[in-house]
Amino acid sequence: MNLPAESVTPTADIGLAWKHGFAALGPDFFTELRPTPLPAPHWVGTSTAVAQLIGLDADWLQRDEALQAFTGNTLLAGSRPLASVYSGHQFGVWAGQLGDGRAILLGxxxxxxxxxxxxxxxxxxxxxxxxRAVLRSSIREFLCSEAMHGLGIPTSRALCITGSPAPVRREEVETASVVTRVAPSFVRFGHFEHFAANDLQAQLKTLADYVIARYYPECRDTRDFGGNAYAALLQDVSERTAHLMAQWQAVGFCHGVMNTDNMSILGLTIDYGPFQFLDAFVPGHVCNHSDNQGRYAYNRQPNVAYWNLFCLAQALLPLIGDQELAKGALESYKTVFPEAFMARMRSKLGLAQAREKDAELIDGILVLLAQNAVDHTIFWRRLSHAVQQDDFEPVRDLFADRTAFNNWLLSYSELLALDNKALAANLMLKTNPKFVLRNHLGEQAIRAAKLGDFSELQTLQRLLEHPFDEHPGHDAYAAFPPDWASSIEISCSS
Known part of the structure; x- marks a missing residue:
């Protein structure tokens, strides 16, 4: 049973200084409130790296006062907890007012x-x-936040997870958990949509000016778009989002629920729910069991991102003041995404510079991977070692159609011969991870955690923080998924 909110009291000062930039925007943007406490909290996982990032003593993070604070049972001294309001399109349909329904910003x-x-x-x-969040979803978010950071992909981070025996009903009764997330900002496309949809132009301008001043100051000095800072903001967000999509697609990451309220204004990966890293390369794969129409299939993510940016452009139009300027700002996405994606794919192939045949070569291997349902992560890692060791047989073994692969390999070898093979292999091994957070690995950590064993979570965390390293003795975590992995269903409640 939850404790009454009145029982929440401040903790001792732990030395964190607070700025409260978002809170300064005023009550139109949020509601101040306290977290609702949970009984008998316990530690599930912590990140020393994130503690250092925010200036928190890692030793303090192990204390009971930290446990109580990051469960929501006590307040950090100087914090100003609030939940922000936003709106958005969910699965392509306007959903109206939404907001932080289970997230509370401390400051x-x-x-x-x-x-x-x-x-x-x-x-x-x-x-x-x-x-509430449940242990299952909190572990997934904690691990994937840190995994994405290890891959070099812009993301929110995760400081810690705490658990509680308090029951929470989803598809079944589970136990409660709280994950502490960290990011430069949690402002979303949906924040802008909210004020635009409600014709609150003063608040819309306040929000845009805050985001520009805090995160995009160069937009005020731009000569592009006739010095229109709001059009420049839209272009910068479009380009950051384009780079993010290129990284997702290159590593085989499926977000699963790319609603406009889940899109970061800073181009970060946020709101880890029904995500998945591809096992077999199936371009039309839908990882979200709730996505009946396949709107957020892996191969549709780049186009959905552009659709979401178009919604952001509509929200910013009252400030931009010119539809053609808004269209021009959006156009950068169509240029930046394919260029960024091609650059990522060249790195995956170890190609040091752009050449005419690159597109044909990249398209060719993606078609072969799909036709043969080849494991995405294992293929790219084996190819990296094949270039390093000049032995392509382990890669050839992944393909049912060996003749087609041999034909592609001939073209690839011709391009590869134009560069330094040692440098190419080094680039590939730093680009193609050995370890990603496959669904079955997360599921194994979750099953153990439900029994009070967090060692599997800790092992995964260590591997995923450095996914390009070999980590001798842990090859099982980089192996093909077991047959039962295909039966894992991840939905919006995950």
Whole structure:
């Protein structure tokens, strides 16, 4: 049973200085409230790297006062907890007002990073939800946040997970958990949509000016778009999003729920729910069991991102003031994404420079991977070692159609011969990870954690923090998924 909110009291000062930039925008943007406490909390996982990032003593992170604070049972001294309001399109349909339904922002630290508790109880924006997160989803978010960072992909980070025996009903009764998330900002496309949809232009301008001043100051000095800072903002967000999509596609990451309220204004990967890293390379793969229409299939992600940016452009149009300027700002996505994706794919192939045949070569291997349902991560890692050792037989073994692969390999070898093979292999081994957070690996860590064993989570965390290293003795974590992995269903409640 939850403790009454009145029982929440401040902790001792732990030395974090707070800036509260978002809170300064005023009450039109959020509701101030306290987290709802949970009984008998315990540690599930912590990240020393993220603790250092925000200026927090890693030793303090092991203490009971930290456990209580990051469960929402006590307040960090100087914090100012709030839940923000936003709106958005969900699965392509306007959903109206949404907001932080189970996330509470504690504030922004002097290091310029916001700290947010996810699963800390009901807010005015919870709608029919309970405001809670469960152990299963919190572990997935914690691990994937740190895994994406290890891969070099822009992302929110995860400081820690705490658990509680408090029951939470999803498809079945599970136990409650809170994950502490960290990011420069949790502002989403949906924040802008909210004020635009409600014709609150003063608040829309306040938000845009805040985002520009805090995160995109160069937009004020731009000569592009006739000095229109809001059009420049749209272009910069479009380009960051384009680079992010190129990274997702290159590593085989499926987000699963790319609603506009899940799109970061900073081009970060946020809101890890029904995500998945591809096992077999199936371009039309849908990882979200709730996505009945396949809107967020892996191969549709780049186009969905552009659609979401178009929604952001519509929201910013009252500030931009010129439809052609807005269109021009959006156009950069169509140029930047394919260029960024091609650059990523060249690195995966170890090609040092762009050449005419690159596109044909890249398209060719993607078609072969799909036709043969080849494991995405294993293929690229084996290819990296094949170039290093000049032995392509382990790669050839992945293909049912060996003749087609041999034909592609001949073309690839011709291009590869134009570069230094040792440098190519080195680039590939730094680009193609050995370890990704496959669904079955996360599931194994979750099953153990439900029994009170967090060692599997800790092992995965170590591997995923450095996914390009070999980690001798841990090859099982980089092996083909077991047959039962295909039966794992991940939905919006995950």
């Amino acid at each position: 922004e630290t002097a290091a310029g990073l916001e700290i947010q508790l996810k699963g800390a109880g009901r807010t005015p924006y919870s709608r029919m939800g309970d405001g």
